[in-house]
Amino acid sequence: MTITVLRLGHRPQRDKRLSTHLILCARALGAEKVIYTGMRDPRLEESIVSVVNEWGGSFDIEYTASHRGVIRNWDGKIVHLTMYGLQAHEAAREVKEIDEPLLIVVGGAKVPWDVYEGADWNVSVTTQPHSEVSALAIFMHLLQGDMALQHEFPGGRLKITPNPKGKDVEIEGGRRGRGSAKTKSSEST
């Protein structure tokens, strides 16, 4: 199953860091692409392209003015993450069986009713207020299991070797940073 994420209603001032986190979450857990609507934000796009260049893999970010065409023309199935849908762990049992490209729609400030209607599944993670970032993370983990955490990202300049006591970063060309390695990290987004 290939996964594309559609992020609705991005507002550069208010949402920049949240959208960055959401999009990096999509990439880290194996989505192929993010499409976003709302206001176009070249700085957001640049920051994602820069992560892809440094950390590898082939992930795309694309802007479109309206979600309507994306949803109407989607050749596959559509999940909409909302507070109000089916319980995520129940919906995921069905969704993970599909053999078509999956579009996961993630809301912005106000989600138009046509999104609820256009989705094959409206899905809620916990039915409590939390975060579109955590909802997306958990739903992608439910769909893929622990494979979600083990995607490969070939071609990057930086690579981390898991280390129980701290930082171990491989830098292209064989150099290695340890302990005080300063690298672009989720901690600095």
Next chain:
Amino acid sequence: MTITVLRLGHRPQRDKRLSTHLILCARALGAEKVIYTGMRDPRLEESIVSVVNEWGGSFDIEYTASHRGVIRNWDGKIVHLTMYGLQAHEAAREVKEIDEPLLIVVGGAKVPWDVYEGADWNVSVTTQPHSEVSALAIFMHLLQGDMALQHEFPGGRLKITPNPKGKDVEIEGGRRGRGSAKTKSSEST
């Protein structure tokens, strides 16, 4: 196992929404409490208290100036979520067996070395840059399984009934909002 989350280095201007999402994620997935360091932020605290009042359960938010005392005096085990640690799905197998209170430390801009040293486990979700919100969500899900998504929050004024086609919100006193129900939601944080 009871879970407390320690959020490091909150900066009100830059992090307000991210910290809100992180803390609501902790609450929705069953943490008892968040302690945060950095700059004290009464608006952050008020927004969390307001969610707890509306949506129920007994969740606390507490400020402390330094993480050092929290980590040094913690009576239980400590996990630090970072890009650089052990793979999350492997670490979770050990962590979920403990029978003591768990502190999950989630980084801010620059994590001091004593946090790496004070943690029983430094844990990485994917070893790729993404988001402390998605890292926390996935690790809490790994620890609890789908129970993470089914905690009860008694005493709230609002309650959502999962609905495949959209909004169904029960409001204290028996009123019910459907379709166009306007409620405080993750979509409006």
